[in-house]
Amino acid sequence: MASIDELKKRIDMHDLAERLGLKRGKGGNANYHSPFHEDKSPSIGIKDGYFRDYSNDGAPHAKGSCVDMVMYFRQMSDVADAMRWLHQEYGIPLDKKDAPAEVPREKSRAEYIADKCIAEAPQVREYLNGRGISDQVIDAAIKAKTLGFNSYTSKKIAEGEVGHGGPAAAFIVRHPQTNAVLAVDLRYLNPELNGGVKTQSQGDKDGVLWCSDWRRFKNAKRVWIVESSINALSIETADPHAVALVLRGLGNVDLVDWAFLRGKFVIICLDNDKPFEPPHKQAGHRPGPEAAWRLYERLTAQNIGAMLVDQADWRDEDEELINDVNDYLQAIGPEKLRAALEKFEPWLIPGLSGEAGTFGKKRVYLPAHDFAQYWKFRVRPDFTNYIGKMEEKDGEDGETIKTPIVSDLAGFRVASLSRVSVASSTSTMTGDPDNQPTVYFAVSVQTPRHGPVLQRRVMQDEQLHNIDGWKKFGPVWIPSAFSRMINILERTADLGARQAANFVGLAWRDGELIVNEGPDCYFTEPDKQCPYHNLTFPGGTTREARQVIQAFQTTYKQNAALIPLVWALGGHLKVLLGFWPHMMIQADKGMGKSTLIKRMERAIGFTMFSGQSLQTEFRLLTSISHTSHPVGWEELSARRQDVIDKAVGLLQENYQYTVTRRGTDMTEYLLSAPVLLAGEDVPVKSLLGKIVRTELTNKKGPMMPDDLPRFPVKNWLQWLTRLSKVQVMERYRDIRQMCLNASRASGQDDGALRMASNYAALYLAWEYLCEFAGLDPLQGDFDADMLEEMNRHIGETSADREPWVWIMETALSEIAAGRFSYPYAWEGQGDNAKALLVRTSHIMDHISTAPALREKWNGLPVKSDRVFKKQMMNAGVIDGDCERTIHTRRVSNLQIISLEKLRQFGLYATPSTTKSYEHD
Known part of the structure; x- marks a missing residue:
């Protein structure tokens, strides 16, 4: 298919x-x-x-x-x-065993129009020159193939009707990475010919921006955002080194993923619209400025430093209000426009003037006692001033001149203070309605040392007015005035108020699947609560996804390297399936295990923790918290036994997810990350029902290329958000049945059934990856190799899955060493011995009290004689009870444990050659 x-x-x-x-x-x-x-x-x-x-x-x-x-x-x-x-x-054939060659794709309507417009591009010069755009800017845009001219007129639609067309400047919208044509925006020179419609767009509109040259954007440190393409060209006319992005509609403020602007300083300069007049239903509202406020909030939420251009003095020679950048260019000229674009709003709350009498809807209401103090606070991008008093002097004409005395207040700028409601862990992992959200206050600050990247702190109520906490951002010179400023900023808590989920990866928020990255989270102690608190997922194209998958598929035979890659990327399905197994990579020395793990780290951006960083339970806990992106634990077997026991206990819990709280302030930790265990001997006996594995020994293939791109994890997660839980579970059940049918285990082996369920989840991830990347799931025999690995895993661990086997193994070793002090006997002598006679309660008592076995006892999942005996009876190794005289003492309720049946589970006894009991 x-x-x-x-x-x-x-x-x-x-x-x-x-x-x-x-x-x-x-x-x-x-x-x-x-x-x-x-x-x-x-x-x-x-x-x-x-x-x-x-x-x-x-x-x-x-x-x-x-x-x-x-x-x-x-x-x-x-x-x-x-x-x-x-x-x-x-009539497309369904058979598709081998991946077909790339089929040449027909051009889209937008691409066809773009080609026509590029061919006629020189004709646009006269129109743009008339709007004040320089030839240098026009030539650069034509060279980048983002500017053209359209002369199409419809033969079916009469002149003067909508859709007729006519001469128009064409702005060609291209993809930032691939440079593919996404849309063409037309601005008609004579709108009357087109039924009065001034602009029209062909192609994608929602969430897509225009830039005259995306290559220049990549190196830009500062970026202007405007409403129209002519405004962007006007900015570049005033400053040839400037780079401007075009919204192409105010609705795109809420539709664009602004994360690509991280690391750049953004200057917002939307249209300086007048308020709507009554009886308009939005009387008093100003579309341009209000969209600028929303844009500022969205950028600040993603830690992107931004400022608004101060348009209060944008007036022409007749003192008429200037609406946009191009109007300013035509009325005042490029030199003054350049200066105007560098003048930012000085007010503490962007969009809220400190001067009385401004028109239009206010961004936030300040009571009179706050507004009387508000004007004293003035900001620059990364600095805050305070006007403590006004100095009065007599002027030449006898008038009193008041001059503000400006003092330094703080060595940083408070960009926002917003209320954030963080969803509970249960709602984040399941999508259920949230009954226990937690409210925090997110403070974003711009400092000189971090440039345009905002620094965020999550505070609780009692922390907001703790000046010592604010001093961690930078110096505060006038603490009393600073406290008054924070008191005013509390009024803005509703601005940019948002719902959030403290989870990195695919998560639920308000019942919808979302892609949550590190900067989208609001941790009170980020470096402790999540290993990926500052992670942004790599992005790219499906072509790069295919390259990575094919490279991992060929570097080891039998898909041995691809299995862990599929497992790692599929871990984000946990919020849809409710569980995800851990992964074990085993290999002999020199088999390339470490090299493969490093390539995985580079390919998908996951972290492998060294054994040295996993020495305590707290460090183990913090490495797996608040994420479904996988982490790795290196050489766990080389750690102390108490560390191993604690690690295995945590892995049992985060097979699904578990919430725990630590510290005096009860900081929350959501244990959820799938863990990759690597080493020559991974101690996972008690985890066999919650783990999948791959074996690298003797399977080496060609090395992966050094220029292998990164897997587009972000695009993969965005693709997964299209899935529904019902759809995924239905597909998983079908795949699970397929794995059960192919399993070597009987239907009575519950441990083997769970193992098959884990490998079914792995194959589900493979099918979805193939659908995302445009691959055939049957190519490379991934299904056959995975099922073979599953059956080998089930067969080799049939005994290890039962805790009673581990207990009996220890007990037989203690008996052979002569350290077992409780009464026991052999049914028969030496090689003819057929059974061990011993109380199961005595075995448990011995292991629990022997000092040398303390660590083993702590690591046992079964500590009750009743459960131990029940498991042995279910396994069929107990042939009943008996009573014997052992060393002249009568001992009752001895279990008869068959040595032949023990051997079937890999347990071998060492019977003594002399009788140790007397017959009745």
Whole structure:
């Protein structure tokens, strides 16, 4: 069966809409009517290979690819059924054992328009010159193929009607990494020819930005954000070294993932709109400034330093308000525009002026006693001043001149103080409604030493006015004024207030799957609570995903290296499955185990902890907390026995997830990370039902290339957010049954059944990875090699899975060494001995009281004689009870333990050659 990516390449969405019976609205580029309800205007849009039902956005599969479209309109619940329908409808063969060669993809509508616009690009110069844009900027954008000219007019739509077209400047939107064409924005020179419509866009709109040259953006330290492409070119005209991004609509403030701006200083300069006049339903609101406030909040939440351009004095020679950057360029000129763009708002709360009489809706309400003090606080990007008093002097005309006396207040700027509601661990891991959220206050600060990267601290109520805590950011010179400033900032706690989840990886928040990175979390003690508290996942393309998978598949035979990679990436399915097994890598010396682990660290960004860093229970605990991204423990077997016992206990708990609290302040730790155990002898007897493994010995293949890209973990996690828990569990149950059918164990072996369930989860991750990367799950025989490893694992550990075996092994060793002081006897002599006669309670008593066996006793999962005896009876090694005279003493209730049956479990006794009891 073809992958989803291949179906997207081969299927035209408009053709699919016709085959699904959708009725199209009027006009060549019109949307489609919904078949589920009557809609006066078409509510189903199709753009560049994706559809979206705007009237039912919250429904499952109401937007997405061709597969989602089939599932939505044909009311299907299974992806495979939808893909099968597409294969039959379009005559695409279902057989796909070998991955086919890349099929040349037809150009999208946006790419076709872009090519036409680039060919006519020189014609745009006259129009842009008339708007004040310099030739240098125009030439650079044309060279980068982000600027063109469109002269298309429709022959079907009359002049003056919407959709007719006409000459237009074309701004070509490209992907930041691949440079692929995503959309084309048209700005008509004569809107009347197009029915009064001034702008139009072809291709992707939501979450996509325009930049004149993404290569320049990568090296930029500062970035301006504006509303329109002409405004961006105006900024670059005023400062040829500047880089500007274009929102392409104020709605994109909430749709763009702004994480790519981390490390850059962002300057926000949206349109200086006047308030709407009554009777407008939004009377008093200013779209541009209010969108700038929202953008500032979103950037600050991701620790991105940002400032707003001060537009209070943007007026022309007639004292009329200047609306945007291009208007300023035309009215005042490039030199003064450059100076104006460098003038930032000085107010403590961005967007809230300290001067009375400003018009429009205020960002936040300050009571009179706060507003009377508010104007005294002035900020720069990484510094805060305070106006303590006004100095009065007599002017030349007799008037009194007041001059502010500015003092240094703090060596940093408080960028925001927001209330954050952190979801409970149960809600984060299961998606259930949250009944126990925790409220914190997130403080973001910009300091000189960290540049544009904001420093965040999570504080509780009693910490907000602790000046010593604030001094950790930098110097505070006037503590009393600083406390007053914080008191004012408390009024802004609702600005940027947000719901959060303290979990790195795939997590639930408000009942929806999200990708949560380190900067998205709000830990009170980040360096202790999560090993990935500052991790951002590597991103990339599906092509790079295929490269990484294929490299790991070939570097060791029988997929021995690919199995741990699939396990590591599949660990994020824990929040959908409810569990995830740990991984054991075993190899002899010189088999490349350490090299493979290092390549995994580089490929997916996971951390391998050395044995030296795992010497205490607390260090073990902090290494596996608040994440589903895997961690590794190196050479656990080389640690002390008490450390091993504690480590195994923690691994038992975080097979699913467990919440614990430590310290006097009861700091919460969510134990959840899957753990990779590496070494020559991994001590995991009690973990066999919660672990999968791979063996590297004698399986070496070619080395992986040194220039291997990183796996796009972030894209993989974003792809997983499309899945539903019901869908994943249904697919998992089918795969689990397949693994059970292929298992060598009987249906009565509960331990083997759980092991098969673990390998089923691993294969589920493999199928999803193949679907994400566009690979065939059957290629490379991953399924056969994994099932072979599963059966070998089950067969080799059949005895080790039972705790009674470990206890009997210790007891037989103690008897052979002559250290067992309780009465026992042999049924028969020497090689003819058939049974061991001993009380199971005496065995448990001996192990619990012998000083030399203290560590073994502490590590046993079974410490009750009743459970020990029950397990032995279930295993069939006890042939009943008896009573014997041993050393002249009568001993009753001896268990008859068959030596032949013990040998079946790998247990071998050493019977004495003399009788140790007397017959009745």
